[in-house]
Amino acid sequence: MRLASPSPLTRHILVLGLALGAFTAQAAAPRSDVPGAKDHPVLQRFSGSLLVGYAQQDWEQRQFPDAKGAAKDDNRFANPITVEGKVTRLFYLAPLGKSPLEVFRNYQQALQAAGFKTTWSCETEAQGCARAYFALDGYERAKGMRWAEGDLPGIDAEHKGSSWNLEMSLSFEQGRMLVGTLSSGGRSLQLLLYTSVADNAHTGRTATYIEIIEPRSMPIGQVTVDAKALSQGLQAEGRIALYGLLFDTGKTELKPESQAQLDQMVAVLRTPPTLKVLIVGHTDNVGTIDANLALSQGRAQAVLAALVQKGIAASRLQARGIASFAPLASNASEEGRGRNRRVEMVLQ
Template structure:
């Protein structure tokens, strides 16, 4: 997870920043629907990515460690209400997460955090955060020198698409008598494919050089062999490459990831390969005898199926010279 914050900046740098307006949220900002703010806090900064890799704090052999995860990230940074203690805010977050079914991966309060050097562990993570804006108040939230009142809770909740992670780290800004709260949510997501079309020339070069070419611009409805409309451009480029080499015969090979039963994936990949062959023959006039559709399910992965990113790479259609 990519929480929080860099090295401690000089006091003069902090003083150069105008005091935040504690009565007004950042324009266009709102709480994440999964994790609402501590009551009375002001939303100071927001950020996030649709699909990214971040680090969350986990436990290994009883000690805090950073674990890399990926998903849809949402970052929130709050100033707490004046006079509320870091301990009170921390325990409210931890209680709310537990009540919502999250399992705490790691949590510490000030003394324990300092003993385990948790601030030092996470101090560089803010560099990775995609903030809407960024300033010295955020960059000094915690560091290797132990900002006062530092607390952290990192938790996870399993779901059908994978784990959802929430990490809350906070420290006290004594000049304002307010607690700074970094909240990051990482939700499982599947990369939207079909965003890159391989053109005719690249297809021809791949077939001549390697005897095959992988195509991600042909996409299907989930668990179906229905070709999506946005695949038409990629199909057209495939047809042009085959029209330019009229004697070439090819396998059209459907590949899936490893999710679901193998036999079901075999049947699905075959149907998808057949759908591509039917489209090339019926819509673009490629002779059907030149096209041999075959489905191989997840028997030829090009990446690990352990992550969403790897599974997205494995779901593809290939043209293979025969």
């Protein structure tokens, strides 16, 4: 039986339930970062903080609010935008005594000094920060994160000996959110930052959650087109794009990981043995036309040579490079450029 996904409010109640379950257990606060975790290169931590939650994925998609921020009548983002790329998620605990406002202002000023462009921000409940807290959905954002050892002990006399769970211990108390873009290395990174009291006022701590998305194309070459699909594609369309033929940037030498795709191409060319094809190299629009013509031609010739080495007669093959003259997608995005960098088999 498939269960329905819990609502943001239900998830928050579940998190509170877990926290209450741990309320009577004495535990020490974290004393060190998550092993193997590190600050993102574009943004260093608030001084003295510990990086207690960490996750990084080479390619994933996340949802950020746009300029409308949180919806006025619901605990969600008014118009969420989907961003794809390399995702880094970081969860920090500031030193005891540091307020959410102090932490937030320091991050805000550092980002602005680096050229950060704000898409949306909030600092009060009237501006939508409480709704943004629920829209942030800690239940989902915490998936796959690694956590430091420790909990959030109570620090006041009344709650000495009590503690609360560390994991995703954000709250809507003194919550503030900042969302926008930051240029780095010629790319525009998407960044979301949320600071608040860590779970409740009894912990005396400030929690900061940061999510940074580096737009990039999904890693390609991880799926090989088999001989049957190759044959069907050639018969139906007269051509087929092969992303399992891999090259280093700006190079014409086939990488070893290309062998599986080459073997499937050979299987197609052996049945029937009279089949003739063009091997056509394509590039994105980065660089000059002349350089890309040479690069695409060199890659096509490298594939032809590899097929000949595997026993296919050279008379059945022709190599052509056409640079960026036949794109499959817009070159305005990294994802589009990734689709355009390819080698195709084309029926003669």
